[in-house]
Every structure is written in structure tokens, then in C-alpha cells.
Amino acid sequence: MDPFTRLQQTVAALKFRARVLAAVRAGFDSRGFTEVTTPVRIAAPAAEEYIDAPPAGAFFLRTSPELEMKRLLCAGMDRIYQIGPCFRAGERGRLHRTEFDMLEFYMAHADYLELLNVIRAIIVETAVKCTGGTKIKSRGYEIELGGEWAMLPVREAFRTFAGVSADEVAEQESLFEEILVEKVEPNLPKDRPCVLIDYPVRFGAFARAKAADPTLAERWEVYVAGVELANTYSELIDPSVQRERFAAARATRKRLGMTEYPEPTAFLDAIDRGMPSAAGSALGFDRLVMLLAGADSLSEIDFPLDDDGQEP
């Protein structure tokens, strides 16, 4: 398709996207959240093992607004959200763009389950405002957003769908991900959103361990039509544990030959002063628009990127 024809198709999608934006903002605003804006170009991205920030001069383009928003929690804000561009080098596909909009939100004095209630209510309200109902069709599935969401512990999902121990496969490089993609995700319920919950601690680098079982991290991910939509933690707030996790991620990045980032000194200084207990969530905003629009891939609803020719 020539770029101008594609652009013409994008027009209707952008109008729909604007309505989703307004509805999501209304949902957060009505619950006492403050919309914040933090820099897109930052000196020190969070060192995550498999996420790469594109360089921008001596700085980097953010992969998420996480560290900046946590600094705001330390500075006294207790309910905040942000919808804005994030960047991840090399991530291209039907459900990935090198540049995308993240909806990121934090709530102090709350845990990951309370945040699930918040986002579930906002998604349902947004669907009603933008599509007229709670039933959506996407990727060949009919999904009822308005009823009970399926809650599936990660250990149970791996045992049921792959016959393996999630804790054992988590110890081997990439095996957890392979089983998740090949055996677990295809078998998740698709008639309603499905929440995978309580990950082996290795897959909750910035999450608080469960008090009842410290081998599990308080983390959930919600899937809609098989699409991973949002990732949520009860946030780690202990500065010394955070430093350890950063060091571990930096070591992995070095071993994999990935770019080494400077230490996020402003963030570490803020958490040393004290971060309130909090839960935080990151939701792929483009994916939400795609699902509500009934589209199957991001290229159907997003403004074309200048490197779209390389789309797989």
C-alpha cells in the first residue's frame, strides 16, 4: 500500500483513538489520579535485562516513564498517571512498535490487586463510551470485558497447559518465555480478559515478594484476546534491594553485550529518602485502542512510522 492511501485509512483510527484517550483520562481523573508529564529524553533508563533504549545524543529515549514517576511518588504524589511515547529498539511486529504510547499509572498505599480493580473499571467504562457496549471483537475472538475476569496463577497455568514447573523453567535462559508463548498463551481463555498472576521472583525484578510465599513476586499481566495488555507490580520500595536488582540487570546486560547505562542517581537519591508502598502498572495504549477498535494489528490503527517498510 502506498503511504498516502495508508494515511487515509489512519484518519478514522486516529479519531477513534482520541475518544479512547478522552475516556481513559476521564476514568483516571474521576478517581483522583493526576496526569503527569515527565521527560521523554533521559540520562539513565532503568536497566532491564531485555529492553533496549535507543540512544539520543548523550541521553536515551525512555523505554518507560517508570523511574521518573516513582520519583514523583517519593516527592509526595500518591495517584498519578501518564500517557505518552516510549521507545524500544528492535521491537517490530503486529503487536510491537519501536515507538508506542504507554499508559503508566501508580497508586501509593495500594497493592497490585487494588490496581487491577482500578484498571478493570476504567477499561469497561472506556469500552462502553467508545464502542457502546462491553463486548468487543478482535483477532478472531469475541471478548466480554464486563463480567468476571479469569484469574490464573502462573504456576497453575504452566502446570495445566505445559505440564511443567514454572519455577524450574524460570531458572533456564529463555525457556520460561518459550513455554509461555508456545504453550500457555495459546491456551488462555479468550472469551474474557485473563489475568496471569504471581510470577516466580526472577520475573518480577522490581516487584515486591509475596509475604506468604517469598519465591513469588506480586505481579500480574492481563491478556485480552491473547494480547498482553498490561503489566503490574506491587512495587519494590527497599532501596538496598533495588540497588541489588539494578546491579543484577546491569550484569546481564553486560554479558549480553547490550548498551551499558549510567547509574540512575536521581532515582536512587529519591528512593533513599523514602518511597511509599505503591503499586504500578504499564499498559500498552496502542494495543488497547487496537482491541477496542476490533483491529488485529497495530499497523491498522497507528500513524505509520517512517521505518514501516521494514515491518515483518
Add this chain to the structure above:
Amino acid sequence: MAMYDAADLKKGLKVEIDGQPYVITDFEFCKPGKGTALYRCKLKSMINGSTMDRTYRPVDKVGIPNLEERDMYYSYHDGQNYVFSDAETYEEISINEEALGKRTYFLIEEALCQGLFFNGKLIDITLPTFIEKVVAETEPGVRGDTASSNVMKPAKTDNGYDVMVPLFINVGDTIRIDTRTGEYAERVSKG
């Protein structure tokens, strides 16, 4: 051997796995739960059309097949195989019926084709996109129905190929067939 990085994989790319050439028919970039990237491919053998799924990790490498295209003319059927001659060297090279499938019905002597070679061995032929055939058998045509070409009826060409044609086609008509799909394309002339 030259190799692709997993990050180079995309739909339509031709790769070599276990000594066989494959084309990637579907491709999905995955990055489950902040984990490592995975590249999921559906692959189709360029030799026998069999399909399989493979998932690659970022550290994986995938072979680049040694493929070459050459212009060839169709020459003759030697009783077992179909013989083509290289347009430059006139070298005769044969390919078996299995590789051609129903395309054996579309071979025309001295027609210019493209031969696809894997490690120097002819594995596939691309025929001229359209060929013309005369209809030998079909129910009588329906008058005045030339517009509704979406209603089809069975027919047989003069070399025995079964094809669905529009109702207005009669015995003796010359039709054009798309060799990529094996389907009727249009009527060339009335019989």
C-alpha cells in the same frame, strides 16, 4: 556458511534449515512479559511444500540458502521427467512431476520460464503467468449471462485439465489460465 541473525527474520524470507530451503510464510515478533525476544516462524519447504513451526531466540542463527534463478525454456517430457534447457548455456536439466504438480498441464514448448536452483539443483519452475487453452468439454453456455462471472461450472481443457469456468464459456472457446493459482482468468476468444 552465511547465516541470518534471528532479528533479520521476516515474512517472505528464504532460509535453510537441516539442509533444506524454506520460505517464512508467517512471522510474529514476541516479547512475553518483559522477557527475552522470541521470533516465531511458520515455514514452508521450497522442495515439497511441507510446513512447520519454529521459534528462534535472539542468539540463534539461521542459514542463508544458496538459491539462484535462471532463465530456462521448456523442451520436452522424456516419459518420466520434464526437461528444460538453460537459456544461456542450452544445458538440459530435468525436474520431476511431483515438483511441478498441476503445472504440468501448463507447459508450452519453448516458453520462457524461471528455474529456481538450490545448491545447483533445479527445485522449482516459475511458468509464464498466463497460458491459453481451448475448452474441450463443458455444459453448453448460458446466453445473456456474461456479466455474472462469479457463478462457475466445471470444464476440461483439450489437454485434460479440470478448471472451473463462468457459465458463458462454450466448448471450443480459448481461455486464459493463471499458472500461479491454476484458475480461470478470462476468455480470449470464442470457439
